Amino acid sequence: MAAKNYRHALFCAIVTLIISFPILGFNLEAKGISVTLTGAETSTVIAVVLAAVAVFVFQAYRDSFTGLLGKLPRLNPLAGREPMEQAKKAKLESWILTGIVVLALFWPFVVSRGSVDLATLVLIYIMLALGLNVVVGLAGLLDLGYVAFYAVGAYTFALLSQYTGISFWMALPIGALLAALFGLMLGFPVLRLRGDYLAIVTLGFGEIIRILLNNWTTLTGGPNGIGGIPEPTLFGMEFGRRVKEEGNTSFHETFGIAYSGEHKVIFLYLIALVLAVITALIIRRFMRMPVGRAWEALREDEIAARSLGLSRTAVKLSAFTIGAFFAGFAGTVFASKQGFISPESFVFLESAIILAIVVLGGMGSQLGVILAAIAVTILPELAREFSEYRMLIFGAAMVLMMIWRPQGLLPMRRIHIKLNRQE
Amino acid sequence: MLEVQNLSMRFGGLLAVDGVSLDIQEREIVSIIGPNGAGKTTVFNCMSGFYKPSGGKIIFEGKEVQGKPDYKISRLGMVRTFQHVRLFTQMSVVENLLVAQHRHLNTNMLAGLFGTPDYKRREQKALDRAAYWLERVGLLDLANRDAGNLAYGQQRRLEIARCMVTEPKLLMLDEPAAGLNPAETKELNQLIVSLKEDYNVSVVLIEHDMSLVMDISDRINVINQGCPLASGTPEEIRQNDDVIKAYLGEA
Numbered sequence: 040m041a042a043k044n045y046r047h048a049l050f051c052a053i054v055t056l057i058i059s060f061p062i063l064g065f066n067l068e069a070k071g072i073s074v075t076l077t078g079a080e081t082s083t084v085i086a087v088v089l090a091a092v093a094v095f096v097f098q099a100y101r102d103s104f105t106g107l108l109g110k111l112p113r114l115n116p117l118a119g120r121e122p123m124e125q126a127k128k129a130k131l132e133s134w135i136l137t138g139i140v141v142l143a144l145f146w147p148f149v150v151s152r153g154s155v156d157l158a159t160l161v162l163i164y165i166m167l168a169l170g171l172n173v174v175v176g177l178a179g180l181l182d183l184g185y186v187a188f189y190a191v192g193a194y195t196f197a198l199l200s201q202y203t204g205i206s207f208w209m210a211l212p213i214g215a216l217l218a219a220l221f222g223l224m225l226g227f228p229v230l231r232l233r234g235d236y237l238a239i240v241t242l243g244f245g246e247i248i249r250i251l252l253n254n255w256t257t258l259t260g261g262p263n264g265i266g267g268i269p270e271p272t273l274f275g276m277e278f279g280r281r282v283k284e285e286g287n288t289s290f291h292e293t294f295g296i297a298y299s300g301e302h303k304v305i306f307l308y309l310i311a312l313v314l315a316v317i318t319a320l321i322i323r324r325f326m327r328m329p330v331g332r333a334w335e336a337l338r339e340d341e342i343a344a345r346s347l348g349l350s351r352t353a354v355k356l357s358a359f360t361i362g363a364f365f366a367g368f369a370g371t372v373f374a375s376k377q378g379f380i381s382p383e384s385f386v387f388l389e390s391a392i393i394l395a396i397v398v399l400g401g402m403g404s405q406l407g408v409i410l411a412a413i414a415v416t417i418l419p420e421l422a423r424e425f426s427e428y429r430m431l432i433f434g435a436a437m438v439l440m441m442i443w444r445p446q447g448l449l450p451m452r453r454i455h456i457k458l459n460r461q462e
Numbered sequence: 463m464l465e466v467q468n469l470s471m472r473f474g475g476l477l478a479v480d481g482v483s484l485d486i487q488e489r490e491i492v493s494i495i496g497p498n499g500a501g502k503t504t505v506f507n508c509m510s511g512f513y514k515p516s517g518g519k520i521i522f523e524g525k526e527v528q529g530k531p532d533y534k535i536s537r538l539g540m541v542r543t544f545q546h547v548r549l550f551t552q553m554s555v556v557e558n559l560l561v562a563q564h565r566h567l568n569t570n571m572l573a574g575l576f577g578t579p580d581y582k583r584r585e586q587k588a589l590d591r592a593a594y595w596l597e598r599v600g601l602l603d604l605a606n607r608d609a610g611n612l613a614y615g616q617q618r619r620l621e622i623a624r625c626m627v628t629e630p631k632l633l634m635l636d637e638p639a640a641g642l643n644p645a646e647t648k649e650l651n652q653l654i655v656s657l658k659e660d661y662n663v664s665v666v667l668i669e670h671d672m673s674l675v676m677d678i679s680d681r682i683n684v685i686n687q688g689c690p691l692a693s694g695t696p697e698e699i700r701q702n703d704d705v706i707k708a709y710l711g712e713a
Contacts, residue, residue, distance in 0.1 A: 336553070336561040344561070346536055347562045348562075350531075453606065458556060458605050460593065461593045461594040
């Protein structure tokens with residue numbers, strides 16, 4: 040047993056060396072036109088070796104370390120408490136959700152413009168994650184190309200505004216419906232696929248959309264993207280200093296207040312908030328409806344679901360379509376917020392981050408997904424000082440989560456259904 | 463009610479089922495027995511639409527149904543259980559029953575979103591039917607448990623209840639007594655008879671527990687190595703020499 044432990048620990052230490060030494064131990068220096076390779080400073084080399092030793096010690100004595108952690112009761116405040124009642128938990132969850140929304144309503148009036156901008160981004164991610172939660176968390180269909188629908192929503196608005204001068208409010212339903220149509224289109228070829236195969240096809244679909252946007256230069260402008268996307272208006276009132284479109288008035292003149300760039304940011308934030316709340320409410324409702332139960336049944340056991348008269352085609356397509364619909368929503372808001380979009384914003388990493396939010400939050404759980412979206416978007420911003428190590432911290436957080444809470448922050452709970460005794 | 467004529471099923475070079483015929487009348491319990499690997503479950507899979515039979519006809523209430531997709535066959539009123547329990551394990555017991563009533567519900571998404579009266583009425587009806595059947599199989603107090611956390615015998619009963627809420631005309635049970643203790647088997651025995659007597663359901667049963675089969679079957683079909691061996695009442699089967707040979711080997 041002990042020998043095996045040491046062998047494993049030695050292996051881990053060597054892997055650490057193999058990974059870290061070539062990256063940290065060498066420096067490339069440009070001298071004129073040639074690049075030379077020099078060894079790093081002694082302190083870095085020592086640090087790498089120390090890290091390897093630390094890995095060795097931890098792996099060799101891992102059992103005693105984890106045993107020690109378990110003995111610290113103070114680390115887990117919930118250890119001694121009895122689990123809460125189901126009904127009480129459900130009530131608590133809706134209180135927390137209401138609390139978040141109320142807090143979010145007052146948020147833009149107390150914080151800086153940068154924070155409001157970031158909060159808008161958080162809300163966009165919440166919409167995306169709630170939509171993907173339908174596909175991955177409820178229907179159990181692993182979709183790695185979700186960002187494609189986000190791109191469809193954003194580009195629909197951008198292109199329509201460029202070529203036909205459409206407004207945000209018109210583009211919102213069109214973008215969402217078009218994204219839903221793309222969801223339906225992706226759904227057909229992958230009906231028979233499950234698990235890994237499905238993941239690969241959806242991954243390919245996401246890349247196809249991005250590459251298409253990148254190369255169809257005549258329509259989309261390719262990598263140069265599309266700019267000048269209009270901001271939303273409030274009953275024909277614009278938020279700019281000067282009115283751009285004829286027939287519109289400007290917000291600050293109508294209300295006789297001084298112009299402030301903040302109005303626009305706050306307005307956009309409030310739109311995103313309303314849309315995110317609508318998304319959450321609609322999907323919450325879906326989960327309690329026949330269609331939501333059918334999604335879950337398909338995830339649990341496809342054969343049993345079919346034997347009870349559920350059509351696999353209808354159930355899968357509805358999941359893809361509805362998931363894509365909300366991504367289209369989010370895409371339109373994103374295009375309006377940025378004012379400029381390019382295929383750069385819709386790379387695979389975005390899909391991966393949205394998926395990470397769903398997995399971290401707990402598949403199928405709405406509150407969990409919302410909290411995870413907040414955490415995943417804000418943490419990298421807070422960790423800006425560590426700049427280069429941001430992704431490292433992100434990765435480490437994911438690994439730790441998967442060790443301690445593989446089911447996610449707040450795993451999904453079943454809805455309590457009251458039954459009346461029948462005669 | 464259901465007629466299977468000359469059914470055959472070929473997997474590559476293997477003829478798993480060859481010329482099997484069945485005839486099930488209304489309010490009748492018909493058993494299919496045979497040694498392991500005889501092709502009983504394959505017959506079931508053909509009947510319920512999981513396999514497309516290579517030959518033969520399946521006629522349900524005067525309509526040919528062979529080769530139809532599984533979910534359509536189930537909507538006609540032919541519902542099955544599985545040899546290994548297939549519940550939606552992470553959903554609650556009552557949700558399992560609600561999923562099964564999908565086609566009785568108003569599945570229009572807008573109706574659901576706005577909660578129209580028709581939607582609410584059908585939803586309530588489904589809940590009541592679920593409650594009725596849970597009471598019937600003795601699981602009402604466990605309605606909000608996860609189906610996967612039930613004891614094995616309870617899971618078996620839930621699976622039958624899940625079929626019954628679809629209001630089937632023909633119930634196909636694939637080894638419902640597998641893994642049950644004698645007391646549970648006796649309960650199951652009473653339940654199946656009551657399905658026939660009180661709810662006018664015909665039952666096709668695959669089972670290895672001979673006491674159960676002999677007790678409740680109106681007629682028995684014996685299959686051996688994919689071919690029909692004998693059929694008749696329990697009495698006739700008990701005395702059939704071919705059947706005794708197939709089960710006990712040549713004396």
